[in-house]
Amino acid sequence: MKRIKSLTLIAILALTASTFLTSCMTTKTNVGAYRETRTNDYTYAKGKQLWLFWGILPLGRTNVNTPGDGNCQVITRFTFSDILISGLTAGIISSYTIKVKAKRIETTIE
Secondary structure (H helix, E strand, O other), X not given: XXXXXXXXXXXXXXXXXXXXXXXXXXXXXXXXXXXXXXXXXXXXXXXXXXXXXXXXXXXXXXXXXXOOOOOEEEEEEOOHHHHHHHHHOOOOEEEEEEEEEEEOOXXXXX
């Protein structure tokens, strides 16, 4: 009985750590003349890429739109929902979340 409690505690700690330590599974790629600042950023598009067998085989390719000028930041991360998908399927199906950020172009009216 004591062994089951310790295994349960270890499983809960591992799940908690994997939930809060996903920043190491984040990739940010600047495209074009994009500079990362907090002002005027907005989410241009989102998508999910699905994989089979622990990330070996992709299930299709996710096409996420990018701005016409090509200046954007592509962020790929392993979020909590991705952890759930991988955990519930024992890694047979896994996913990554893709987000494209762009800058708002301010126009002045003369």
